[in-house]
Amino acid sequence: MVAKLFGQTPPHPSSSLLDPGCGEGVFIEGVLRYCDARGWRPPRIVGVELDPIRAETSARRFAGLDFVEIRHDDFLRSLVEEYDYIIGNPPYVSIGQLSLEERGEYRGAFVTARGRFDLYLLFFEQALRMLRARGRLVFITPEKFLYVETARALRDLLSKYHIEELHFLDEATFGELVTYPLVTTVRAGASTERTTVRARNGSLRSASLHTANSWLPLLDDDGGEHVGVRLADVARRVSCGVATGADSIFVVRSEEVPKDIAALAHPTISGRELSDSMIEKTRSRMLVPYDATGQLLPEHALSALGSYLGVPHRRARLEARTCNARKPWYAFHDSCALSEILRPKLLCKDITASPHFFVDWRGSIVPRHSVYYIVPTVPDHLVSLASYLNSREARVWMARNCQRAAGGFLRLQSQVLKRLPLPSEFVPPSHVDVEDLAGSAVSCA
Numbered sequence: 426m427v428a429k430l431f432g433q434t435p436p437h438p439s440s441s442l443l444d445p446g447c448g449e450g451v452f453i454e455g456v457l458r459y460c461d462a463r464g465w466r467p468p469r470i471v472g473v474e475l476d477p478i479r480a481e482t483s484a485r486r487f488a489g490l491d492f493v494e495i496r497h498d499d500f501l502r503s504l505v506e507e508y509d510y511i512i513g514n515p516p517y518v519s520i521g522q523l524s525l526e527e528r529g530e531y532r533g534a535f536v537t538a539r540g541r542f543d544l545y546l547l548f549f550e551q552a553l554r555m556l557r558a559r560g561r562l563v564f565i566t567p568e569k570f571l572y573v574e575t576a577r578a579l580r581d582l583l584s585k586y587h588i589e590e591l592h593f594l595d596e597a598t599f600g601e602l603v604t605y606p607l608v609t610t611v612r613a614g615a616s617t618e619r620t621t622v623r624a625r626n627g628s629l630r631s632a633s634l635h636t637a638n639s640w641l642p643l644l645d646d647d648g649g650e651h652v653g654v655r656l657a658d659v660a661r662r663v664s665c666g667v668a669t670g671a672d673s674i675f676v677v678r679s680e681e682v683p684k685d686i687a688a689l690a691h692p693t694i695s696g697r698e699l700s701d702s703m704i705e706k707t708r709s710r711m712l713v714p715y716d717a718t719g720q721l722l723p724e725h726a727l728s729a730l731g732s733y734l735g736v737p738h739r740r741a742r743l744e745a746r747t748c749n750a751r752k753p754w755y756a757f758h759d760s761c762a763l764s765e766i767l768r769p770k771l772l773c774k775d776i777t778a779s780p781h782f783f784v785d786w787r788g789s790i791v792p793r794h795s796v797y798y799i800v801p802t803v804p805d806h807l808v809s810l811a812s813y814l815n816s817r818e819a820r821v822w823m824a825r826n827c828q829r830a831a832g833g834f835l836r837l838q839s840q841v842l843k844r845l846p847l848p849s850e851f852v853p854p855s856h857v858d859v860e861d862l863a864g865s866a867v868s869c870a
């Protein structure tokens with residue numbers, strides 16, 4: 426990080442450097458070592474630390490150096506002074522750890538204090554205010570600000586600077602702490618220049634980040650304009666499983682399904698249950714009031730299912746769903762495209778530490794809302810797709826591109842999965858092939 430701050434250019438003797446949230450001074454120590462190794466005179470250094478014990482430790486550490494000043498102060502409430510260099514590892518403190526007064530105060534003082542913000546976003550904003558023209562800032566933070574909606578204001582702010590580099594670090598950088606760290610290097614001043622992106626696999630590319638929208642699509646090898654094959658090119662469906670809005674009514678243990686509604690009861694599986702053996706022998710069935718084309722059956726055509734769902738306590742539960750205010754009382758929360766779902770497909774948990782794709786060979790399973798499913802356009806791709814999606818390469822891509830849920834888990838989303846680049850052996854089927862295959866797959870389902 427110090428090398429990113431100075432490069433090969435010695436700091437001017439009259440220049441100044443800030444380390445906000447300096448802790449016990451490890452970054453300041455790094456700056457001194459870097460300058461010393463090159464025979465450079467260090468700049469004037471200011472460290473700001475809120476914690477009195479750390480501030481004291483830091484102050485003692487640099488006591489003999491008159492060009493280093495440690496301030497026991499609140500960086501977010503400090504006076505704005507300008508610095509040529511800013512380097513730091515800001516605190517990661519989510520809104521839940523702040524008092525109501527602090528939240529209110531920050532919302533009034535920082536454009537980045539929006540939604541469920543985190544203090545590191547505010548540290549970025551405050552540091553950018555303090556960055557002198559042509560100055561440089563290097564921060565290590567979680568990578569989340571690149572894509573979460575909460576960080577839109579920060580992306581908007583940063584897009585007006587020259588983001589020289591985004592360097593994705595190994596997940597193990599902070600030991601036990603589960604974060605996905607990123608080192609961001611920013612140069613003050615507007616610029617149309619591209620950003621160098623160092624991916625976790627060591628590859629280098631460049632991206633243009635002059636937008637407040639999520640930066641993830643722009644960080645692909647090709648800046649979002651990948652010319653090779655992506656998952657969307659070979660999958661007729663990349664989708665979240667069925668949301669009934671009332672699984673407690675629509676999902677029934679297999680042995681408890683009344684015989685007269687068995688034809689409308691499909692094997693179903695939840696994300697938690699996913700495994701090869703459970704796919705072979707699912708425990709429950711989903712009662713589906715939709716026809717093969719995905720149309721909701723008219724009430725009179727429900728026959729025995731209508732009587733089953735219409736039992737007063739079940740009907741009351743179904744009618745209590747606010748999501749269904751303008752739909753028939755027995756409709757699912759979302760529509761249910763059975764003709765697409767009942768095909769050989771891949772299944773994966775929607776939120777998971779490490780995605781694993783299972784094969785539903787028979788294509789008989791209706792996945793629940795906690796399962797993502799992928800239907801290859803060419804059924805022959807089922808095995809090769811499963812094997813590629815379970816490869817290290819695909820996992821690394823997912824780890825870098827999928828949103829993070831609590832606890833560092835990955836959250837699968839179809840718009841992200843669809844962009845997953847595939848090796849060149851996957852050839853998208855031509856339009857004519859697709860028509861042919863669609864016909865045969867429907868009859869097989």
Ligand SMILES: C[S@@+](CC[C@H](N)C(=O)[O-])C[C@H]1O[C@@H](n2cnc3c(N)ncnc32)[C@H](O)[C@@H]1O
Binds near residue numbers: 445474500515
């Ligand atoms: C992630 S630690 C980094 C410490 C040090 N830079 C390092 O890398 O070892 C963040 C530091 O910011 C300090 N901090 C938190 N809120 C602060 C604030 N409002 N003003 C100044 N320092 C703060 C914490 O006490 C903590 O020492």
